[in-house]
Amino acid sequence: MRRLFAITLVLAGLSAVSCNQTSGTSQKGEATYKTLEVSLSDITLSTGYSAAINGVQTVEIRPQVSGMITDILIEEGESVKKGQVLFIIDQTPYKAAYEIAVANVKSAEANLSTAQLVYESNKELFEQDVVSEFDLMTAQNSLTEAKARLTLCKAEEVNASNNLSYTEVRSPVNGVASMIPYRVGALVSSNISQPLVTVSDDSRVYAYFSMAENQMLDMVIQYGTLDNAIKQMPEVELIMSNGQSYEHRGKINAISGTISETTGAVSIRAMFSNKSHLLRNGGSGTIIIPVERKNAMIIPQSATFELQDRVFVYKVVDGKASATEIHISPQNNGTEYIVEKGLSVGDVIVAEGAGLIKEGTQIISKTEEGAE
Numbered sequence: 001m002r003r004l005f006a007i008t009l010v011l012a013g014l015s016a017v018s019c020n021q022t023s024g025t026s027q028k029g030e031a032t033y034k035t036l037e038v039s040l041s042d043i044t045l046s047t048g049y050s051a052a053i054n055g056v057q058t059v060e061i062r063p064q065v066s067g068m069i070t071d072i073l074i075e076e077g078e079s080v081k082k083g084q085v086l087f088i089i090d091q092t093p094y095k096a097a098y099e100i101a102v103a104n105v106k107s108a109e110a111n112l113s114t115a116q117l118v119y120e121s122n123k124e125l126f127e128q129d130v131v132s133e134f135d136l137m138t139a140q141n142s143l144t145e146a147k148a149r150l151t152l153c154k155a156e157e158v159n160a161s162n163n164l165s166y167t168e169v170r171s172p173v174n175g176v177a178s179m180i181p182y183r184v185g186a187l188v189s190s191n192i193s194q195p196l197v198t199v200s201d202d203s204r205v206y207a208y209f210s211m212a213e214n215q216m217l218d219m220v221i222q223y224g225t226l227d228n229a230i231k232q233m234p235e236v237e238l239i240m241s242n243g244q245s246y247e248h249r250g251k252i253n254a255i256s257g258t259i260s261e262t263t264g265a266v267s268i269r270a271m272f273s274n275k276s277h278l279l280r281n282g283g284s285g286t287i288i289i290p291v292e293r294k295n296a297m298i299i300p301q302s303a304t305f306e307l308q309d310r311v312f313v314y315k316v317v318d319g320k321a322s323a324t325e326i327h328i329s330p331q332n333n334g335t336e337y338i339v340e341k342g343l344s345v346g347d348v349i350v351a352e353g354a355g356l357i358k359e360g361t362q363i364i365s366k367t368e369e370g371a372e
Contacts, residue, residue: 032364033350033351033352033353033357033363033364034350034351034352034353035316035348035349035350035351035363036299036300036303036348036349036351037346037347037348038297038299038339038343038344038345038346038347038348038349039297039345039346040295040296040297040345041295041296041298042292042293042294042295042296043292043293043296043298043333043336043338044290044291044292044293045290045291045293045331045332045333045338046237046288046289046290046291046333047215047288047289047291047331048239048286048287048288048289049209049210049211049268049286049287049289050209050284050286050287051207051208051209051238051270051284051285051286051287052207052208052209052282052283052284053205053206053207053208053279053280053281053282053283053284053285054200054205054206054208054281054282055175055200055201055202055204055205055206055281056201056202056203056204056205056206056271057173057175057200057201058175058198058199058200058201058281059171059172059173059175059198059199059200060195060198061086061169061171061172061195061196061197061198061199062188062190062192062195062196063087063089063166063169063188063189063190063192063196064163064166064190065089065094065163065166065167065189065190066089066187066188066189066190067089067090067093067094067167067187067188067189068089068090068185068186068187068188069087069088069089069090069182069183069184069185069186069187069188070088070089070090070091070184071087071088071184072086072087072180072182072183072184073085073086073087073088074086074177074180074197075177076177076178076179076180077176077177077178077179078176078177079174079175079176079177080171080174080175080176080177080199081171081174082171082172082173082174083170083171084170084171085168085169085170086169086170086171086177086196086197087168087169087196087197088167088168088169089166089167089168089169089188090167091164091167094160094163094164094166094167095164097160097163097164098157098160098161098163098164100160101153101156101157101159101160101161102157102160104153104156104157105150105153105154105157107153108146108149108150108152108153108154109150111146111149111150112143112146112147112149112150114146115139115142115143115145115146115147116143116146118139118142118143119136119139119140119142119143121139122135122136122138122139123136123139169196171199172199173199173201174201174203175199175200175201175202176199176200176202176277177197177198177199178197178198178199178200179197180196180197181194182194182196198281200280200281202274202277202279202280202281203273203274203275203277204271204272204273204274205271205272205274205279205281206269206270206271207238207250207269207270207271207272207285207287208267208268208269209267209268209270209287210260210263210265210266210267210268211265211266211268212264212265212266213259213264213265213266214330215330215331216255216266216268219233219291226255229255230252230253230254230255233251233252233289234290234292235249235250235251236249236250236251236252236270236287236288236289236290237249237250237287237288237290238250238270238272238279238285238286238287238288239285239286239287239288240279240283240285241283241284241285246272246278246279246285247278248272248273248274249272250270250271250272250287251270251271252268252269252270252289253269253270253271254268254269255267255268255269256268270287291331293329293338296338297338297339297340297343297345298336298337298338298339299313299336299337299339299343299349299351300335300336300337300351300352301332301334301335301336301337302351302352302353302354303349303350303351303352303354304326304328304337304354305354305355310325311325311326311327311328311337312324312325312326312354313326313342313343313349313350313354314349314350314354314357314361314363315343315347315348315349316348316349316350316363319362319363320360320361320362320363321350321357321358321359321360321361321363322359322360323359324342324343324349325342326339326340326341326342326343327339327340327341327342328340350363
């Protein structure tokens with residue numbers, strides 16, 4: 001009995017030691033952490049998209065006739081007006097062709113007059129039984145042929161006139177001329193690989209960029225319809241290739257009706273004023289789109305930690321840290337997350353140092369207000 005009693009005492013002592021050690025660890029685990037109470041607030045996030053810049057209208061100008069360039073009337077990079085003559089192609093053969101066409105028209109008109117007289121004369125003689133019906137029909141056929149010949153000659157005259165006018169290569173739009181790869185004396189034609197010049201109307205520019213399908217759907221749902229999204233979306237910012245913000249804000253004015261099968265993205269176009277001609281056709285930049293979220297659940301990124309591509313926070317439950325998985329919006333401002341699922345208004349979470357805390361850590365709260 002004495003030995004049994006002694007053993008019981010020893011076990012009781014070990015139990016007491018064990019309890020003291022656990023309590024000591026808990027006391028060491030206690031620390032003061034900044035916490036916050038989850039609430040709802042409004043936030044505006046910005047998302048960047050790589051963009052290609054094009055003039056509102058860009059035209060590659062090629063000659064409509066073949067020949068040698070005899071004059072170049074513009075400078076590279078010069079502003080040009082619609083209808084302005086840019087190049088002159090050797091006019092000599094086209095002037096000759098036009099003069100021949102004019103002469104052919106006059107000859108055809110004379111032949112028609114003669115055929116008309118012969119027909120009318122034969123018609124009167126036929127009525128007097130002086131000539132046969134065959135003679136009358138022959139005269140009528142000659143008249144018809146003369147009329148057709150005149151029509152053909154007039155068409156050739158118009159064609160020759162057009163070809164002569166095409167020797168003066170004009171700009172079809174207002175804009176700025178590109179570099180010119182040809183010089184006086186070069187032989188050109190309508191099928192040249194490089195255009196004579198490219199004229200870009202960049203008084204306004206389009207910035208083309210792509211948005212993931214899910215982001216586009218979120219945007220449409222937010223505004224109700226695609227048309228409403230285009231009309232009501234806030235103005236967008238353009239970050240130029242040098243990293244500076246463009247002075248004017250732009251407006252999204254077109255969203256593609258199809259989704260790319262290869263990228264799963266939607267093409268979008270924003271338009272910017274460019275009266276200073278700072279932006280050039282073929283340039284690049286980044287479109288910044290502000291996204292407004294009303295009554296969003298916002299938490300600092302410092303309150304989260306990741307494990308196997310999943311995001312967690314530590315909720316304070318009965319004074320202890322409890323790891324809780326959350327689902328966040330893919331859009332963020334670099335310092336805060338929008339929580340889509342996993343937390344409720346009024347929950348208290350550890351606001352900083354989540355990666356240093358362990359499950360069950362005693363939390364002495366130093367509570368701050370939820371993100372505004």
